[in-house]
Amino acid sequence: MSEEQSANAQNLEVPEHLEYSEDHVWIDTSASPAVVGVTEYAQDQLGDLVFVDLPETGTHIEAGDEVVELESAKAVEPLVSPVAGTIRYVNREASDDPSVINNDPYGEGWIFKIELDDDEPDLLSAEEYAKIIE
Template identity: 75%
Template sequence: MDLPEAGGHVQVGDEILELESSKAVEPLVCPVAGTVVYVNRAAADDPAVINSDPYGEGWILKIELDDDQPDLLDADEYAKLIDAAQ
């Protein structure tokens, strides 16, 4: 897994990295613009932690936002979007 470097800048829509599964390779697209502050090298060394503990040790990177109020979906809006796509 090739992660962006801390200190680098990302834009909305940038492909941060590619996630591989047994079925496909999908890009992880950045939903916000900002500066990469922290990169989880442990996740790069053991990508399985992203699936096994996504809300704990499986974080990928932390970004200091350019915009304090980015236009993002909340959990309920995201769930509705996913349900509509299926």
């Protein structure tokens, strides 16, 4: 497979090196602390983001917690964390200008960085996630 595979007819990006949750959140566990963001599919469904409510650094969260609120003209959706750990960094640029998430969800549009509690969170591969959004 290529580095980035097409997920559906809209050619949404699903980078191979990331892992995913069924709630359309990606995580890069190869980084330390791990990086978390929303998938291109999620931001595409939400539309243009107008507000991002970030958690405080140092906050301990559990997998399944609603950690971040993403607000667009269409809806307000929570980001449900797929992992447990302690938030070490938040992306203030995404908070100041939420369009960075729409423009680059897998790069500059990351949401937070987390020191993981569990070394092996239960996540989906790019291939498994691509099947969900087809």
